[in-house]
Structures are given as C-alpha cells and as structure tokens.
Amino acid sequence: MSTEVSSQPLLSVRGLSKAFGGVLAVQGVDFDLAAGEMLALIGPNGAGKSTTFNLINGQLRADAGSVRLQGQELCGLAPRHIWRLGVGRTFQIAETFGSLTVAENVQMALLSRDRRLWSPWRRATHYQRAEALALLQRVGLADQAERPCAALAYGDVKRVELAMAVAHNPCLLLMDEPTAGTAPGERHALMALTRGLAREAGMGVLFTEHSMDVVFGYADRVLVLARGQTVADGAPESVRADARVQALYLGRQAAEPLKAEDAA
Template structure:
C-alpha cells in the first residue's frame, strides 16, 4: 500500500523546468532517500509536496487524499510532518515549551493562550523529548543547545502531530559525521516503531547508502533511477551524473 503517490509532477521557473514529469510512490513505513546533484530539483519537489510551492501540473496523493493545491498547514493537519535544512527553534523558550507550542497548534488550542503555554501538554511534550533523547534538557533555554541537539528538538516538534509521513530536507546538514549517523539511526528506529513513512534528501552519501530502504535519483529535474543501494550504485545514468566529473559516491556527497 502506498502512503504517498506523486504523478507527473512538474514545476518551471521562467524557462527552466526545475521538476519535469516526476512520478514515484512511497510505501507504508518506507525510508526513501531522494538524492541528486545541485539543481536536480530535490528542494522544489519537496516544497511542492509540502504545499510551499504550487505545482504547474501533476498530482500529489496521500492516503487517498489529494494534496495538490492545499496549504502547508492543511497538509500538516492531514498527518504530514516536515523538518527543514536549517533547524530553528524559539530561542527564548525552553526546549519543552518549543514542543508544547507544536502540540498546542496541532490541537487547535492557540485561542486558549491567555493561559501560559507551559500549562499545556507538558507530559506529552516530555514523552516526545524522551523519544529523541532530549528529556534531560527539557527546561534549558533552546538558545543554549548545540546544533545537533536543535535538530533533535526539531524532530520532536515534527512528531507532535503524530505524522504518518515525514518529509526531511537535509536532516543532517551542518552536523559532524558521528552526529549524522546518530540522528538518522534515531529517525530510522522511530520510523520502525511508529510505522511512519519518510522521504528525505541528504548530502551525505554514507548516510543514504547505510540507512535508506530505497533511493530515487534526480538530475536536471527528471527522475533517472529508483531502486535499492546496490542497483542505484550500478545504474549507468547515476554513474554518469556522479562519476562523469571523476567523483565517487564517497566524495560526491558534498554536492549531492
């Protein structure tokens, strides 16, 4: 069963077709990586799925519901979570308050904020922080956190609406190698435990090939490969994209 179905999705900016007739599915509980060189169309594709960009043509379906044309907030309420390449939290709030704000939003309780936000959903927020290994930091100001820890808080926030699909744009950007593997291992564990489907883009090829169940490859706005790590490594079109300049997958990660 497919959680997400993308059909003939296209987007142009002026005369440049950033995404050109892309189609793919994500199965329930699948950990799917989207890779490709700079300018391949990854972020544009992501932003159309999330509703931040309107598609010129094509359709996006999630659990039988048409997402095309919906706003990001409407898509979020349908069970699609999102993390961003540059993680951000409210620095003036504590760690737990950041997660509480996401829970308040999901519950549609913003109108009740004449009471302090700290009085809403604290136990649930602490449970989410426990899942991402950050409960011990719950009452610290977010501005004091290291960047890798901010990424974990962002993940807890993304889980606040109990998503069935999680979109992660460069989840390990700006992180040290050890932190990258720890974060993706954590995400993969949560995916298995919760049955969440994940679509993620990633520069680090070691992360992609170590953790992805399946990989799709974009180049110049088109999908050129779709398969497991071994089949993608061996695909002639992918080899041309990455190896045509003398690069290997080990050092192509800086520009994928």
C-alpha cells in the first residue's frame, strides 16, 4: 500500500474539547491530517469519536480548541459553510434519494455545489449530465446511471453517496462508519476506491470505523481515543502493538495481540 502523502498538514486540530453537562466527551484532542492521507479515528463506545467528528464538521460547537483547514479556522462555522470550504461528508446510514435515479442523485449534489435552485415541478435530468456520468464512472457505477437508487445493492448505494460527497471536489472527506452494513467484499472495494480517489486528488480522508480489517488495511495512520483523550496516534502496526490500545480499547491483556480481522 502506498503511503506517500504531503508533509504539510491539510487539517490541524489543537486542544479540541467538548463537555455535555458534567461529562467531558472530548478533552484536548490534537492531531494533523495531510493531503492524500487516510486517518482512521477509532475507540470503544463512548470514546468521543462521534463528538470529535461532529466538532470538525460543525454539527457541534467546541467549548475550546481550534480546527483549521488549510489554515482557515472552522470552529464556529455552520456545516454548510464548512462544506463550501471543501469538506465532504458521508454518513453511517447512506443519505441518498431512493426514488431518484443514480445519475439524478449525483445531479442533486451538483445543483447544490452550483448554488442552483430548482423547481420541484421540473426534472433536473439534463443538468450537468456529462459531469454526473463522469463522477459515476470514477466510482464504477456509470452503467447503473438510470436505475433508481432504491434498486441498488447497499454497497452500490454507498458508492453513489461517495460520488455525491466528492461532487464539489473537496480537499477533505469525512466518512462516518463508511463500511457499516456492507458485506466484506463490498467494504474492501469501497475503501480501495476511496483510497484511490484520495491519492488521485490529494484529498485527506478522516474516517471512523469499527471493522479492524478496514482500519489496518486502508489507514495510513490510526488515532485512538478513550474517554475523550488520545491514547495512541501512529502507523497501523505501531498502534496494533501499543499496550495502551490493547488494554483500553480492546479490554485485553497487553500481551494478547490485536488481529486485523478483529472488530470492535
């Protein structure tokens, strides 16, 4: 697996903190993400993964800290503004329009990118059609363009969502449990595709994931959280061997090795 990425951080997170009442969900989290790099954010339930993810995306407002994308502060901005700055997003449960065709789903994303309003009484069938088909070609779905999204296998729905997420050429892609609900072959195909897109476009990818085979197979780096704090941050093999990860994340004895096929 190639791991050649830019040495300059695309995303820089410093001192990120968030409390809910008296519960400190995220406590002073620091990390960088380079262009073209794939960073997995993992940890046990309640570790602060989702909170960290949503602080970066603007769905939650941080109590303290900084999130900078190419030097620009994101904290305090609404999700739509963060999206405009070049941050794409996919969701644990794929967010597509089942009654629309595959191509029309991507065209909806292009309408949003171009800030176009469209009458509900008009079909957008011809809007940026060539670009929509080119995006579908990149994710291997050009031959499915005219099928309703609801008729696709779930792994293909995830590919449609990926095409929608990269429709505005983001520099950073946030993926929340990208392989949830997919079969083993589908999840490996999806992550290989994502890695190819990241390398091709120099796009940083931050993803949360429970499947350890995906984490160790596709992440350039792994960031482990526990109780809102960073436990480990490094290359997959060093994280796999880290005694703190063994004890805190998996609840194992430090001497018991973490296997790539293990799932949280």
